[in-house]
Amino acid sequence: MKTRKNNIFKEVYSDYYDLIYKRKDYRNECQRILNFLKKKKVNKVLEIGCGTCSHSIILAKENFQIVGIDSSEEMLKVAKKKILHHKVSNIQLIKGNAEKINKFIHEKFDVVLILFNVVGYLSNLESFINKIRNFLNTNSTLIFDFWHQEAIELSGPRKTTKIFKRDDSELERISQGVINSKKKIVEIKVECSIFKNKKFIGKATEVHELRYYCVDYLRKIITKNGFKIEKFEDFKTKNIGPQKKNWSAYCVAKFLG
Incomplete structure (x- = not known):
């Protein structure tokens, strides 16, 4: 999927990213992940699209060894500062494009996390799932x-x-989306205006193209690539399937090897 931005957007957005998502309940989301991983043997975790590492830092405090990858150098700079602030030493950061993951990941993991709708940015999810098989131990877990x-x-x-x-x-952040149901894409235009002491400083714009998925399609491509679906679950409510009122849902799958 494409992301179109002007030159200042990357710096502006990474600087304000954690403020924009301050109300996002990372701790509760991580608890959901820990619930998914109950009774599983977990040591090494790969987070694809780690951003500023809000999820990874919480999970690192559970004594997992974390590797986080992200394509944004600006986001990773913020992540490094947060890691130092939280005094966690078990997170390794790698700058790289997720769709070229085989070029810079050469080890196996017990868990692969793809959160915050990162799968929506992938140009070919089935091809990507086929790639990450190479980095999973038998009986490991994929959560996205x-x-x-x-x-x-x-x-x-x-x-x-x-x-x-x-x-x-x-x-000031203004966002507006348009659905392309034929391509199963939501195109979202984000416009950020920056003010200092109430004086207008500048404007940054970005257009995201995010793919959405049918549950039956996900089940098909995931099982085809050697996984067993453990659950599809609503993003906000435990133990129920995807809901019509909530855009987001989880998929949890076990890699059979």
């Missing part, structure tokens, strides 16, 4: 969240405007 088709096409995206304040700075 995704946007599911029924909810997306039922409710559709809406325009949102949010304002985030920090010290004497302010970020």
Whole structure:
């Protein structure tokens, strides 16, 4: 999937990223992941698309050995500062494009995490799942969240405007999406305006193309590549399947080797 941005967007967004997602309940999401991993032997975890490492830092405190990869150098700079702040030493960061993962990952893991709808950015999910088989131990676990088709096409995206304040700075973020049901893509335009002491500083724009998925399609391509589906679960509520009112859901699968 494509992401189109102007030159200042990367720096602006990485700088404000954790403020924008301050209300995201990373701790609860990590607890869900730990629940998925109950009674499983886990040591090494690979997080693909780790961003600023909010999930990885929490999981590292559970004594997992974490490797996080992300294509954004700016995000990884923020992640390194957070890792130092939290005094965790069991996270290794790698800069790289997830779809070229075989070029820089050469070890095996007990868990692969793909969170925050990173799968929506992949150009070919089936090909990607086939690649990550090479980095999984037998009986290891794949966990990812995704946007599911029924909810997306039922409710559709809406325009949102949010304002985030920090010290004497302010970020106004406007996002609006359009569905392409034929390609199963949501195209989201994000526009960020930056103010300092109420004075306009500049504007940054970005367009995301995010793919959404039918559960039956995911089941087909995952089982085809040597996995056993353990569950599809609603993102917000435990122990129930994907819901029409929530765009996001989890997939948990066991790699049979």
